[in-house]
Amino acid sequence: MQHLIYTAILFTWTDYKTILIPVTAFACATGPIHSVSKLLQSIAWIWIHLLLCNVSNQAGSEAEDKINHPWRPLPSGMITKSQARQLRMGTVITCLLWSWFYGLDLVAITAALIATTWMYDEAGLSNTALGKNFCNIGGYVSLELGATKLMGKTLQLDTVSITAALLSGALIFTTIQAQDFPDVEGDAASGRITFPIYAPEFSRVFTLFATVMWSIGLGWYWASGTVVWEAFTILGLYVGFRYYKWRTPDRDRRSYLIFNVWLVCAHLLPLHARLNVPPA
Numbered sequence: 230m231q232h233l234i235y236t237a238i239l240f241t242w243t244d245y246k247t248i249l250i251p252v253t254a255f256a257c258a259t260g261p262i263h264s265v266s267k268l269l270q271s272i273a274w275i276w277i278h279l280l281l282c283n284v285s286n287q288a289g290s291e292a293e294d295k296i297n298h299p300w301r302p303l304p305s306g307m308i309t310k311s312q313a314r315q316l317r318m319g320t321v322i323t324c325l326l327w328s329w330f331y332g333l334d335l336v337a338i339t340a341a342l343i344a345t346t347w348m349y350d351e352a353g354l355s356n357t358a359l360g361k362n363f364c365n366i367g368g369y370v371s372l373e374l375g376a377t378k379l380m381g382k383t384l385q386l387d388t389v390s391i392t393a394a395l396l397s398g399a400l401i402f403t404t405i406q407a408q409d410f411p412d413v414e415g416d417a418a419s420g421r422i423t424f425p426i427y428a429p430e431f432s433r434v435f436t437l438f439a440t441v442m443w444s445i446g447l448g449w450y451w452a453s454g455t456v457v458w459e460a461f462t463i464l465g466l467y468v469g470f471r472y473y474k475w476r477t478p479d480r481d482r483r484s485y486l487i488f489n490v491w492l493v494c495a496h497l498l499p500l501h502a503r504l505n506v507p508p509a
C-alpha cells in the first residue's frame with residue numbers, strides 16, 4: 230500500500246506546481262471556495278484525475294522520461310509496464326465512480342478527460358505540437374470545471390465560472406510551450422516536435438508577447454485594480470523576458486517555475502468578480 234501511494238505521488242510529482250496548485254487556486258477564486266470540506270473534496274477530485282492522466286501519459290513516454298525524468302516510476306523500475314496499465318485501468322474506474330458520487334455532470338467531465346487523455350496518448354496527438362496543445366487544454370479546462378463545481382456552494386456553474394475556465398483554456402493554449410523549453414533535449418531524442426523545437430526563435434518571441442498581452446488583457450477584463458494589474462503585468466513581462474533572454478535548460482527550468490507563479494496569479498484574478506457579486 231505504501232509503495233502504491235509513493236508510486237502514485239511520483240507519477241503526479243511534476244504537476245503539483247503546474248496543475249494541482251493552479252487548478253485548486255482557480256477553483257478557490259472562481260467557485261468561490263465555500264468551506265474547508267469543499268476544498269478537500271475538490272483537491273481530492275483533482276488529484277485522482279491528475280493521476281489518471283499522468284499514469285496514462287507516462288505509460289507511453291518511457292524513452293523520453295529516461296532522459297528528462299529518470300526518477301519517475303517507470304524509468305526507475307518501481308513499477309512494470311503491465312502494472313502501469315493495470316493502474317491506468319484502476320484510475321479510470323475510480324475516477325468514474327468518484328464523479329458518479331456527485332452526479333452525472335461530473336461523470337461527463339470525467340468522461341471528457343478520459344477521452345482527451347486517450348486521444349493524447351493512444352491516438353498519437355501528443356506527437357504534434359498542435360494536437361498536444363488541444364489535448365492539454367481539454368484536460369486543463371475539464372479539471373477546472375470539475376474542481377470549481379466541487380469548490381462552490383452548489384454544483385451549478387454560473388457565467389463567471391464558465392467564462393473564467395474558457396479564458397484559462399485560451400491562456401494555456403497560447404503559453405503552454407513554456408513547459409517545453411526545459412525539455413527540448415529529451416523531446417528531440419524521442420522525436421517529438423514541440424513548438425520550441427519547431428521554431429526555436431519565434432517560440433521565444435511569441436512567449437514574451439503572450440505573457441505580456443495576457444497580463445494586460447486579463448487585468449483589464451477582471452477589473453483587478455491598478456496595483457494588482459501593474460504587478461501582474463510586471464511579473465508577466467519578467468517571465469517572458471527570461472524565456473527570451475536566457476536559453477539554457479537550467480534557466481528554462483527556473484523560468485518555468487516563475488511562469489507557474491504567474492499562471493497561478495492569472496487564475497486568481499476572477500476572485501475580483503466574485504467579491505463584487507452580491508450574495509444571491
Ligand SMILES: *[C@@H]1O[C@H](CO)[C@@H](O)[C@H](O)[C@H]1NC(C)=O
Nearest residue numbers: 243244282283286287365368
Ligand atoms: C499529467 O497530466 C496533465 C493533465 O493531462 C498533463 O498536462 C501533464 O503534462 C501530465 N504530466 C505528466 C508528467 O505526465
